[in-house]
Amino acid sequence: MVGTPVEITFLPNWVLGRLSSDPRKRVLLNFALSATLLLIFFAILNAERALAAIPHVCLMQWLLSVPCPGCGIVTSLAALAHLHFREAYRANPAGPVLAFHLLLQMASGTVGAMSSDRQKAMLSVVRASSYAALTGLLLVWVIRTL
Ligand SMILES: [Zn+2]
Secondary structure (H helix, E strand, C coil), rough: CCCCCCCCCCCHHHHHHHHHCCCCHHHHHHHHHHHHHHHHHHHHHHHHHHHHHHCCCCCCHHHHHHCCCCCCCCHHHHHHHHCCCCCCCCHHHHHHHHHHHHHHHHHHHHHHHHHHHHHHHHHHHHHCCCCCCCCHHHHHHHHHHH
């Protein structure tokens, strides 16, 4: 219903269906809750350390010797959650843009889910932010690849 290029949602429909019968409200709840859970994951569970233990695997890097636009983005987000800005920028300069999108998605999803008058406006905010995040990712990727 609301396809956005950078949609950070992962709650299954059966969970959302228990929260609301309104399809638009379910989308907004998914925005708000998925972003909140991700932020908690990065901030509290010390994802940075956990990720360091996992070897880096990227199909594009392996095949073409060029990093993909998303290379380092999880490390960057985890570093940002711990306010390690330099490390976040080094991992992927688009990380802060994506983090801002995640925060905006959380805020807009919450406002839109709570106020039916603002649903459409909040969906537009997430959509615009999503295009900005995608642009940031691609721009950083082009600059890093050149
Ligand atoms: Zn990659």
